[in-house]
Amino acid sequence: MKEWQMYIAGQWTGASSGETFDDFDPYSGELYAKIPKAGPEDVERVMAAAYKAREEWAATPPAVRGRKLMEAARLLEAKRSEFADILTHEGGSAFGKAMFEIDATVDLLYTAAGDAKLVMGETFHTNLGRFNMSVRKPRGTIVTISPWNFPLILSMYKIAYGLATGNTVVHKPSSETPAIGIKAAELFHEAGFPAGAMNVITGPGGALGDLLIADKRCSYVAVTGSTVTGRHVAETAARHFKQYYLELGGKNPLIILADADMEYAIKTTIMSAFLHQGEICMSADRIIVEEKIAEEFAAGLAEFTSHLPTGDPANQGTFIGPVINDNQIKVIQEHVSDAVKKGAKLLTGGSYEGRVYKPTVLKDIKPDMRIYYEETFGPVASVIPVKDEKEALAVANDTLYGLSSGIITSNYEKAMYLANGMEAGMVHVNSGTVDADSVVPFGGLKESGMGREGGRYSWEEFTDVRWLTMDIEKQKYPF
Numbered sequence: 001m002k003e004w005q006m007y008i009a010g011q012w013t014g015a016s017s018g019e020t021f022d023d024f025d026p027y028s029g030e031l032y033a034k035i036p037k038a039g040p041e042d043v044e045r046v047m048a049a050a051y052k053a054r055e056e057w058a059a060t061p062p063a064v065r066g067r068k069l070m071e072a073a074r075l076l077e078a079k080r081s082e083f084a085d086i087l088t089h090e091g092g093s094a095f096g097k098a099m100f101e102i103d104a105t106v107d108l109l110y111t112a113a114g115d116a117k118l119v120m121g122e123t124f125h126t127n128l129g130r131f132n133m134s135v136r137k138p139r140g141t142i143v144t145i146s147p148w149n150f151p152l153i154l155s156m157y158k159i160a161y162g163l164a165t166g167n168t169v170v171h172k173p174s175s176e177t178p179a180i181g182i183k184a185a186e187l188f189h190e191a192g193f194p195a196g197a198m199n200v201i202t203g204p205g206g207a208l209g210d211l212l213i214a215d216k217r218c219s220y221v222a223v224t225g226s227t228v229t230g231r232h233v234a235e236t237a238a239r240h241f242k243q244y245y246l247e248l249g250g251k252n253p254l255i256i257l258a259d260a261d262m263e264y265a266i267k268t269t270i271m272s273a274f275l276h277q278g279e280i281c282m283s284a285d286r287i288i289v290e291e292k293i294a295e296e297f298a299a300g301l302a303e304f305t306s307h308l309p310t311g312d313p314a315n316q317g318t319f320i321g322p323v324i325n326d327n328q329i330k331v332i333q334e335h336v337s338d339a340v341k342k343g344a345k346l347l348t349g350g351s352y353e354g355r356v357y358k359p360t361v362l363k364d365i366k367p368d369m370r371i372y373y374e375e376t377f378g379p380v381a382s383v384i385p386v387k388d389e390k391e392a393l394a395v396a397n398d399t400l401y402g403l404s405s406g407i408i409t410s411n412y413e414k415a416m417y418l419a420n421g422m423e424a425g426m427v428h429v430n431s432g433t434v435d436a437d438s439v440v441p442f443g444g445l446k447e448s449g450m451g452r453e454g455g456r457y458s459w460e461e462f463t464d465v466r467w468l469t470m471d472i473e474k475q476k477y478p479f
Contacts, residue, residue: 003034004178006042006202007185009049010195016041021204023178026092026355027312027322033090035178038203043211046201050141050168051217053196058138058166060194065164066116071191072160073109076102083152083183091148091177092322092355094313097276104436105153111438111455112160119165119459121468129473136463138166139243140219143212145233147225148176148324149279149377153436154247155181158222159198161458163188167220168197170212174225175204176324206232214240220462223247224281227375227401227447245451245461247281247443249375250403252433253396254284255418257389257409258292265408266300272406272432273381274308274359277323281448282404282426284433285376286365287383288392294363294385301381302347302361310356320379322355332357332378335371339382342369349379373399389414397423402445404433425452 003020005012014020015036023033036042057065076083080102087093087101121134144158151174162169173181181200188198201208206229213221213236221244223233230248237244254272256265272284289297313321323329329352336350339362349360357378365372365382372382386392396405396418405424409415419427425444428435436442439455451461 001031001033004036004182006036006038006046007182007189007198007200008042008046009199010189015039016045021175023090025089026324027314029354033179035182035202038201038208040211042201043208043215046170046199047141047212047215047217049196050170050199053194054138054140054168057163057168057194057197060166062116062119065166066113068188068191068193069109069113069116069160069164072187073106073113075187075190076106076109079187083180086180086183087152088313090179091151092313092324093276094318094321095316096319101150101153104438105156108153108156108438109160112164112458115161115455115459116164118456119463121465129471131470131472133468134465135468136459136465139462139464140167141217142167142169142220142222142462143209143218144169144171145209145221145223145225146171146173146181148174149276149281151177151180152184154224155184157224157442157453157458159184161453162222162462163193163198165459165462167462169199170218171198171200172209172212173200173202175202178202209233210236213237213242218242220244222453222461230449245453246449247451247453248403248447248449249401250281250283250444250448251286251373251375251399251401252282252284252404252406252424253286253288254406254433255389255392255396255408256287256289256293256297257392257407257411257414258290259410260293260408261410262293262297262300265297266304268406268408268432269301269381270304270308272434274305274320274379275434277320277357278379279323279328279377280434282434283377284406285371285380285382286396287381288386288395289383290389290392291385291387294383298347298361298363298383301383305359305361305381306348308359310358320356320359323357323378326355328377329355329357332376332380335374335376335378336360336362336380339365339369339371342366344369344382367398375401389418393418393421397421400447403448404428404435404444406431406433
């Protein structure tokens with residue numbers, strides 16, 4: 001058990017009150033760390049530090065910002081095993097998922113480093129004798145809030161691009177995975193970022209986030225989390241006239257047509273539905289299958305699923321580890337039980353040991369079941385047979401969410417019909433629903449959020465655009 005400290009104004013520090021809260025290993029249930037429990041005094045400290053540093057950091061040449069981000073990337077590469085250990089013992093990440101997340105974060109840091117020099121405006125034609133242009137400026141001090149499921153990369157999307165564009169950052173990691181957020185600060189500290197440029201404050205619940213957002217020195221809020229959290233953040237930010245970015249939940253469809261390669265479709269479903277125990281906003285928990293192959297597909301998926309290695313995420317062979325807490329186990333079990341009670345067929349799984357929920361396949365899911373509409377956030381694949389691609393599209397769009405989607409077919413005419421009709425921010429043809437790239441527009445529609453992050457979409461989010469003119473000739477006035 002380790003006692004961690006927050007990172008404020010370039011210094012490692014506890015909470016002003018001296019209070020801490022407990023951070024548990026989700027697999028063993030043992031106490032993993034003691035974390036500072038910040039209060040109003042700490043919010044004042046961290047916002048003052050970030051606000052004080054904002055002008056100097058904004059004036060730092062983009063090339064210098066980029067070099068420091070590159071150094072942070074190199075440090076993360078050198079510390080892969082340290083970060084993987086935290087992701088495993090704090091967040092329940094299996095070895096493969098932890099390595100994937102770290103490597104993707106390294107790539108993101110390098111990409112943000114290069115993009116520091118790419119922030120640009122535009123010029124516009126005018127009928128007047130002037131230069132007419134837009135310029136982009138850092139927003140100032142931004143507050144970033146991250147989730148517990150991919151706590152490193154989803155924090156870094158915001159931190160890295162916030163810093164690359166000249167903002168100072170106050171980061172609040174999830175109270176379920178605070179240690180990885182604190183560990184991330186170590187990269188920026190050792191890379192030589194100036195005091196106050198990047199800060200980490202920790203504490204449970206939404207009260208701390210509310211204080212950060214309400215602070216007059218906060219100019220922008222970037223959040224990845226549940227739709228419930230996002231709605232609360234949006235309401236709070238709106239009351240204080242703060243702009244925001246939200247990447248929220250999903251009820252993501254994976255459509256499999258009758259001409260799909262069966263083995264490929266099953267393996268794609270496994271990765272889409274069960275990676276990181278299904279605790280991914282992009283997870284495919286609605287598997288929409290053309291009825292000609294639905295029985296064969298469901299049987300094959302259940303057979304493959306029943307042999308997936310489960311248990312201790314510290315074992316490198318484990319694919320399914322623990323879900324994050326007991327409440328999540330309860331939600332998953334309620335969804336599965338409700339579906340079975342209302343007529344769904346349980347093909348495999350449906351039980352748990354400790355916090356390890358066995359990967360589960362359900363068939364014949366109907367709209368009257370909770371699992372049809374509600375986000376499960378667990379290792380459950382729900383197979384929904386449909387007549388054809390038209391019904392598949394109707395079912396795929398029958399949700400309040402619109403984050404990610406996948407289509408498996410060898411018929412490209414049908415693929416384009418489905419892709420164009422999908423109400424989702426991300427559509428992947430002949431691939432699964434779980435995908436990411438540091439330069440693409442990542443984000444969703446409907447209740448899956450607003451705004452985009454990644455590459456230029458991030459630097460557009462983290463900068464203000466301003467209209468600037470310079471008259472070449474003197475204006476002529478009517479007086």
